[in-house]
Amino acid sequence: MILEICANSYQSAKNAQTAGAKRIELCSELSIGGTTPSYGLITKVIHELDIETFVLIRPRSGNFYYTDAEFEIIKKDIQICKDLGCHGIVSGLLNEDNTIDLKRTRELIELSKPLPFTFHRAFDVVPNTNTALEQLIDLGVERILTSGQQHKAINGLKTLKELNKQAKNRIIILSGSGISSKNAKAFKEAGFDEIHSSASKVIITETSNYFGNTPQTVSSVKEIKAILKVIADEV
Known part of the structure; x- marks a missing residue:
């Protein structure tokens, strides 16, 4: 089982x-769902x-329906990542009704080649996951990062298992959101090949300005190692 760390x-x-993780999804601003680093x-x-290193390409927080100007920014950022030698792209586009924007997503996938393309958690707001899954397979997406349309993946495990069954090894279902050493075993036992976790710990620093106590999160070596032990059946 592969562990991908969401690194901020x-x-x-x-x-x-x-800690020995296989891969990272590099991003910024995890507190708002992540944006392009x-x-x-x-x-x-x-x-x-x-x-x-896979890189999240998301120009702002909020919805996943983007203006033409934002779409151009997304494309430019993908090209920059390719030029820098990144190993994969994580992105996604929806229409105003939250269905998959097939035309522009296809354009991003083509632009990303030969890098693998992960469709991010925009998937968690689509109105029909079964239809969206088939569409993303047809587009050539390599994996879908999803919590099963729940706030935490453990609460969406039933849906995640149904999606994994429907995928039939045609696309990777990458379960993510709230996965930790305390619940990772459930995903291993459910037959998933990959999981996604920030493995975060919070650091509080005292500041002398009007921001007050500003929390900082960082992926924890200890927690990553703990997750790896769980999915290796060593605990």
Whole structure:
């Protein structure tokens, strides 16, 4: 079973590598669902670390229906990631009614080639997961990051198992959201090949300005190792 770590910083990415995770999804601003990381962060991770790095391409928080200007930004960011040597792209587009934007998603997949394309958690707001799954298979998406349309993946496990059964090895169902060493075994036992976790710990720092106590999250080496032990059946 592959563990992908959602890394929100260089330190998180480094911790994922140190702990032995297979892959990271590099992003920023996890508290709002993740956005595209900076050029500087992507460059440092790719040049200084060896871990397989997929990059989230999402220009802003909020819905997944983008203007033409935002779509151009997404395409430019994908090209930058390819030029920098990233290993995969994580993105997704919906129509105003939350169905898959087939035309523009296909364009992003073609632009991303030869890199694998993961359709992100925009999938968790589509009105019909069965239809959307078949559409993404037809488009050539390699994997779908999803919580089973629940806030936490453990609560969406029934739907996730149904999607995995429907996929029939034609696409990877990457379960994610709230997965930890406490519940990872459930996904292993359910037959998933990959899981996604931030494995975060919160760091509180005292500040002397009007921001007050500003929490910071970082992927924890200890928690990543604990998850890896669970899915390796060592505990």
